[in-house]
């Protein structure tokens with residue numbers, strides 16, 4: 019099992035060009051299943067989650083070729099409607115293939131996505147919405163055996179929670195449904211808008227993506243499209259948190275600042291200097307972070323849950339206590355015990371975590387608990403005095419392309435071994 023070793027307490031300086039958004043490219047790749055044509059997706063990040071999605075496409079019968087950050091999907095021939103258990107286990111969020119496969123094939127068989135590091139990842143909102151659109155679902159023995167032999171029929175769907183994945187699944191199922199589908203209470207994340215932009219360029223008729231009401235007018239078929247994936251806002255937040263923790267200066271290139279506005283607000287409150295122009299963000303950190311009283315994670319456009327862990331690592335060094343309130347995932351604080359190994363002082367109670375800033379952290383041997391928790395451990399190790407070793411870094415490879423290489427170029431003493 020490979021490790022990351024870091025000799026910390028070095029200021030970081032330089033620029034990083036962001037990867038394409040992991041949480042955008044995954045539903046977009048699923049969306050190619052709906053298309054009887056050839057689609058070209060640019061700015062695809064080289065991530066293990068993206069590789070898992072490509073494996074699923076190939077299993078379904080698509081021909082997929084990758085050249086640099088461009089993935090070409092020929093989905094004229096889709097012959098299968100199942101996702102093998104091992105592929106489902108590789109990526110829990112494969113559940114949003116359900117809407118696309120069932121819409122194309124009239125059937126879909128996949129295993130119930132297990133829980134993940136963040137807690138039980140229920141899919142009740144996905145299944146009840148797809149059922150309202152016409153999917154019959156037989157759940158037994160951990161397998162979802164689904165069918166809609168006559169295709170989907172548009173309906174009014176009311177989401178009790180703005181689930182990102184459920185919103186994406188409904189859109190993917192409704193794009194070629196008969197009639198109109200209206201999603202009330204939809205998730206508003208930028209990745210939803212990116213998916214809609216891709217599908218509309220393939221001939222779909224989707225309005226309101228990015229708002230809490232999305233209207234999908236079903237169309238007969240979709241044709242191949244070309245699309246460039248939006249930049250990854252969580253990757254952006256991670257690099258900013260790293261420099262805020264170590265001190266230094268970073269320029270992020272190819273970023274959409276509006277996508278991480280709440281994160282920039284918190285970083286400014288912590289004393290960082292932030293300059294935004296066009297698709298660039300420059301952050302300068304010259305002093306110890308100031309505490310921020312409360313950081314609440316919320317659905318977009320609120321503070322993103324995925325940025326909570328990397329910023330928590332940064333606030334372990336603040337000049338006072340910062341309270342995090344996690345409103346999205348139950349087990350977001352699994353990383354806390356690992357952060358404490360660096361000497362961090364963090365007290366959790368349910369969804370509340372109080373981070374009492376300390377003057378310095380010390381290198382430690384830790385293990386990743388989940389993707390963003392792994393990013394938090396890297397941030398802490400970069401700021402810590404001494405050497406750290408981080409294990410189970412396959413979690414990090416799921417969501418960060420070239421993290422080690424980029425940090426080394428910023429001046430970090432970091433190696434994968």
Ligand code: EPZ
Nearest residue numbers: 041111139140141142143144181182183184324346347389
């Ligand atoms: C997406 O997960 C992202 N993953 C997550 O990013 C992100 O944290 C999350 O949205 C929130 O923004 C991808 O896009 C691949 P949800 P998703 O459905 O769709 C509950 C990362 O690190 N819920 O919005 O699974 C659920 O338990 C990952 O990049 C139900 O109760 O998130 C959770 O508490 C982590 N029933 C909350 O809603 C359902 O049917 C948010 O889930 C679905 C969800």
